[in-house]
Amino acid sequence: MAVVLSLTWAGVTPEQYDTVRGLVDWETQSPDGAVLHVASFDADVLYVTDVWESQGDFERFFGERLAPAVETAGIAGQPEIRFLPLHRRFVAPGVSGAAS
Numbered sequence: 438m439a440v441v442l443s444l445t446w447a448g449v450t451p452e453q454y455d456t457v458r459g460l461v462d463w464e465t466q467s468p469d470g471a472v473l474h475v476a477s478f479d480a481d482v483l484y485v486t487d488v489w490e491s492q493g494d495f496e497r498f499f500g501e502r503l504a505p506a507v508e509t510a511g512i513a514g515q516p517e518i519r520f521l522p523l524h525r526r527f528v529a530p531g532v533s534g535a536a537s
Contacts, residue, residue, distance in 0.1 A: 439472065439523035442487040442495055446516035449483035453510045460506035468502065470494025472526075473534075483516075492520045 454476060458464070463471065470490035477484045489495045 438491065439526075440489050440492050440495075440520045441523050442485070442489060442492075443519045443521070444483070444485040444487070444516045446483040446485075446512070446514070448481055448514055449478075449512055450481065451478055453512050454478075454483055456510040457503070457506045457512070460509060461502050463502075468494070468498040471498070488523060488526065495520075 463474070471494070472488040472490065473486075475486045487495065
């Protein structure tokens, strides 16, 4: 069952996020089960909303690829993570999955 992941991580900077993104390279080596990733910042807090094919897919990605990169980037603490079942997904006509 597809899930929506909501992640909040205090103390993460945009620079640290970009370091992790570069190390993990999820945009060209997509993790199994990843559907959508959106990241934003407010002051010193990272907010992520993802869609995954399953919670297990994200947990595997986190353990195998993301956690080592987070450590390398010097990110402290732990994120607050919440999973909810995906009820509906809409993609506007003409929108592709390209990164920006």
